[in-house]
Amino acid sequence: MTGARAGDGFPEIVVQRPAPGGGRRVTVGAVRLGLAHSDRDVIEFLRRAGLDDADQLVLGDSPAIQWQGGRPHEYGAG
Template identity: 45%
Template sequence: MASTVPVVIYPPDGDGGRRVHVDGTNLGRAYSVQDVARFMQEAGLQEYDEMDVVRSPLIEWRGGGADVWTQ
């Protein structure tokens, strides 16, 4: 199923990492909201911080929200 938002955070894996995809491209694994903010900044949204990540309509959280980092 394709996402209608440009950023998808996948469910946590066994190590607590969550894959981060932007426009279908895998940017890596995040282990915290701070990591997601860093990915967003690298994707061109330099002003994004942790609160923006938690509230952003650009991000689809799968398998739990921004507070879920374990299976």
């Protein structure tokens, strides 16, 4: 499922730009899942949202995840 894209019946997953104090807000559609400080956090948030293949999505650099502002997988203050 790593080829999944938002808009192909797949939810829009956004990892927003790093916050000034560190961490990145994660959303699925209009739902805020939490503030992630690591890939492990993103995976857990997505699992709780019902995405069983969350580890493949995050660690496989799926195009279904939009990494906004900053490099993917970096969570420090921007």
